[in-house]
Each structure stands twice: as structure tokens, then as C-alpha cells.
Amino acid sequence: DVKVTQSSRYLVKRTGEKVFLECVQDMDHENMFWYRQDPGLGLRLIYFSYDVKMKEKGDIPEGYSVSREKKERFSLILESASTNQTSMYLCASKREGLRTDTQYFGPGTRLTVL
Amino acid sequence: AQSVTQLDSQVPVFEEAxxxxxxxxxxxxxxxxxxxxxxxxxxxxxxxxxxxGSTLVKGINGFEAEFNKSQTSFHLRKPSVHISDTAEYFCAVSRNLNFNKFYFGSGTKLNVKP
Structure with a gap:
């Protein structure tokens, strides 16, 4: 079974802090994703990585950056957290290629910024 | 841009309905x-x-969905729900077979009552 793990289930930070959200997958997937989930808005893609050190902006990249130094790990960074970044953050991974199996999701990190 | 609409934010239903x-x-x-x-x-x-292929797709846990191209719909159905089906359900669309870019609906919360 594919396993995608996220370092924290719940996180509370203060405005202006630098925040790191970590995601690790154990299936040697090439592609990894960071989404944020907000009530009534569904999931929105923040960043996508298709290989080590490679990234692409998603729909809402403002205020976020990412790092992928190793294939299995994809980090989301909030350089200076703000209250409007309070949300559920979901990481996902998938194998590269056409018609491959779909994205596999981690359990999520609920971030509260005070 | 692609959009996905889930009109019902919440659906209450009795068990076995x-x-x-x-x-x-x-x-x-x-x-x-x-x-x-x-x-x-x-x-x-x-x-x-x-x-x-076939427009009727069967999934896990007894769910099925029907693709209707003329009505641009993909409704999810289950003939008899259980308490354990209480969850939030998201519809998503990909425009290519890479499955790297999903457009998610806003979600529907299914609340199964005894």
C-alpha cells in the first residue's frame, strides 16, 4: 500500500513565524503535491513537484514556497505565516506517466495561525 | 478554466436509504x-x-457513478447507505491523462442517520 505521511496532524503557530510542513511518501513516486483545503472551496493546488529540485506553481502559490531535496520528501514552507493561512494542508503523491494510478493523499495537517 | 460544481454542500439521509x-x-x-x-x-x-469505456463505473464500498456527457454530469450513487458512509465526498476532474492537475468540487458532506 502507498503511504503518504505528514509530520504533524495539528500545528499552532503565531503570525510572522516561519512554518515548515513535511510530507514523506514511501512508494518512489516522482510527483508530489501540496493542497490546501478550506470549507466550501474544496482542494486548491499550491505547488507541484515532478522531480527532485523541480517545482511548478499551482493555483494559489502566493505566500508559500516548497523544497524537494530528496525524491521521497516534499516540504511546504510558509515564510511568514499569516492568519489567512489557517487551513487544512494535504500532501499527495503519484507515479509519473499516463493513465497511472491516481494521486494518493496523506492525512492532512491542520494549521492554525494566531 | 475547468470548473466542478457540487451543488449540495450537505446531504442528510437515513441508514439503508x-x-x-x-x-x-x-x-x-x-x-x-x-x-x-x-x-x-x-x-x-x-x-x-x-x-x-462504459459510462457506469463501480467503485469501492458499493458506490457507483454514471458519466453523462450530454449533461456534463458524474453523479455518485449508493442504493443503501450505512452509518460508516458518513464522510465528505469530493468530485474531481482531470483534463489530461497525467492526472497532475485536478480541479476539485467544493465537497458534499454526507450525514447518515440511524
Whole structure:
């Protein structure tokens, strides 16, 4: 079974802090994703990585950056957290290629910024 | 831009009753359709997907969905729900077979009552 793990289930930070959200997958997937989930808005893609050190902006990249130094790990960074970044953050991974199996999701990190 | 509409934010239903969760997408040359389920405090799990072929797709846990191209719909159904089906359900669309760019609906919370 594919396993995608996220370092924290719940996180509370203060405005202006630098925040790191970590995601690790154990299936040697090439592609990894960071989404944020907000009530009534569904999931929105923040960043996508298709290989080590490679990234692409998603729909809402403002205020976020990412790092992928190793294939299995994809980090989301909030350089200076703000209250409007309070949300559920979901990481996902998938194998590269056409018609491959779909994205596999981690359990999520609920971030509260005070 | 592609959009996915889930008109019902919440659907209450009694146990053993049938249920239909509606999903409509904006028209496109080709789309690939997915339903995901999110149980409380968990990540998203794939229920079923439509890529091509038969328009009736069967998924896990007794769910099925029907792709209707003329109505641009992909409604999810189950003939008899259980308490354990209480969860949030997301419809998603991909416009290519890489499945790297999903457009998610806003979600429907299914509340199964005894």
C-alpha cells in the first residue's frame, strides 16, 4: 500500500513565524503535491513537484514556497505565516506517466495561525 | 478554466436509504472524472474513476457513478447507505491523462442517520 505521511496532524503557530510542513511518501513516486483545503472551496493546488529540485506553481502559490531535496520528501514552507493561512494542508503523491494510478493523499495537517 | 460544481454542500439521509451526490463539470474536449471520499480526520481516498469505456463505473464500498456527457454530469450513487458512509465526498476532474492537475468540487458532506 502507498503511504503518504505528514509530520504533524495539528500545528499552532503565531503570525510572522516561519512554518515548515513535511510530507514523506514511501512508494518512489516522482510527483508530489501540496493542497490546501478550506470549507466550501474544496482542494486548491499550491505547488507541484515532478522531480527532485523541480517545482511548478499551482493555483494559489502566493505566500508559500516548497523544497524537494530528496525524491521521497516534499516540504511546504510558509515564510511568514499569516492568519489567512489557517487551513487544512494535504500532501499527495503519484507515479509519473499516463493513465497511472491516481494521486494518493496523506492525512492532512491542520494549521492554525494566531 | 475547468470548473466542478457540487451543488449540495450537505446531504442528510437515513441508514439503508439510497443516496445520490451530484457533480457537474464545465464542458471540455476530454475529461477524466474522479470521486474521492474523506472520512473525519483523514486524507482523501479514491472511490472510483472514469477514464473511458462504459459510462457506469463501480467503485469501492458499493458506490457507483454514471458519466453523462450530454449533461456534463458524474453523479455518485449508493442504493443503501450505512452509518460508516458518513464522510465528505469530493468530485474531481482531470483534463489530461497525467492526472497532475485536478480541479476539485467544493465537497458534499454526507450525514447518515440511524
Amino acid at each position: 439510497p443516496v445520490e451526490l451530484r457533480c457537474n463539470y464545465s464542458s471540455s474536449v476530454s475529461v477524466y472524472l474522479f470521486w474521492y471520499v474523506q472520512y473525519p480526520n483523514q486524507g482523501l481516498q479514491l472511490l472510483l474513476k472514469y477514464l473511458s
